[in-house]
Amino acid sequence: MTEEEKERNVIVCRCEEITMGEIRDWIARGYDTFDELKHILRVGMGPCQGRGCREIILREIAKMKNVPITQVDPGTFRPPSKPVKLELLAKKEGGE
């Protein structure tokens, strides 16, 4: 295996099992924002919500587009919220 092939096989997003090769291929096709990659590959949507892969992916986008990482859109940020059980939400009467 060449160095390049080895790198391509590295799992970048462990939650969704996405490799560097897949990320590179989709960026090369023009899907070069974090949100687009998220929609196609589900990267950043796993249990860790992207803490494990976001930085690496943003760096790869910057590298392939040849722009500083500060110019790469970090994507829609959804603040971590505490999931609530349906029955608790359903119990409250009246709303507001």
Next chain:
Amino acid sequence: MAEEWKRSADVVIIGAGIQGCSIAYNLAKLGVKDVVVLEKDTPTAGSTGRCAAGIRAQWGTKMNCQLGLASLEILEHLHEELGMDIGLHQGGYLMVAYKESEFEQLKKNVALQNSLGITSRVVNKEEAYEICPTLSAEDAVGFTYHHRDGHADPFLTTIAYHKAASEKGVRFYKFTECTGIKVKGEVKGVVTTRGEIDTPVVVDAAGPYSQHIAAMAGIKLPFYSERHEILVTEPVEFGVCPCMLMSFSGNYYIQQRPIGSIIAGCSPEGHPEDYSLGNTWNFLEHMSRVIVKLLPKLGGVRVVRQWSGMYNMSPDKQPVIGESKEVKGFYISAGFSGHGFMFGPISGKLLAELIVTGTSSIPIDVLNYDRFERGELIEEPAVV
């Protein structure tokens, strides 16, 4: 990234949601060489990426049944056609009626659907409970079911069209907003935040903003947009609600996605015009009550996210698909009133045919917007 700017094109499409991407792909497939798509954000950033992505053929007018069935047929083979998985899941739609009159209408719809080759059927409570194992609907008076209805991933489906269209030579300009349409008796070109493009044909596929784009060409579309909220739960074992549960009088739709999470939504009271994308407690609590009543075993399941998106509403909740009679070269594919994802595969094909050949393989002349002026609204009983 320096990207070549095309100063002229055969067709310019505004919007890269399911409509714009499907139209673009179908135009390229029919041999149109120079197609450009303008998207002010990224593909799927509009309603498409926010929708529930339910697909159905259970409609109440002949035309919608035909369009719904034709779309299902395309979706069933889209993976092969476009070379990309679209996350298709056909768990069926189970329609729930709570009033006798509503059930009568659903039965009439089934008769019409059957006459058009759609194998929907009336099911009794026992069957309904088999189809949806955790369902509790003792207050329902009747159900209908069609097993080919279901769900497709809205991101994957749209990107599949987008990618296939790109490979056929369509140029997509993202982060590029259309700010004007040049008209001199007929369409001459578009103005954008990145420059101008000369073109004889513009397609308005701007979703919730379609009426704003039409206004740029001097056309008044009687549309408005309204905000619809939706929530999703954590994933639970697949099979608790494998079908789409839908009720017009109950005002809800609920479905488990193949990855296990459950999505649910309803229509806002009074259907007010609203372009904001906010979220409310009211919706969260109301929707949770509806889910727990219908699927009582799911009370312990947690809601992880809620969001909202817009429906582009037309006066009869039916879309406008076709060329403007006022401005030659201005085509519209909008006003889908909450059903634009499922119709995307077929409406994109028909509009492309119309642009290239002047006719379409399923007649859609009645979908021109002059029907509103003539007062000839389409009466579709199967909408929320």
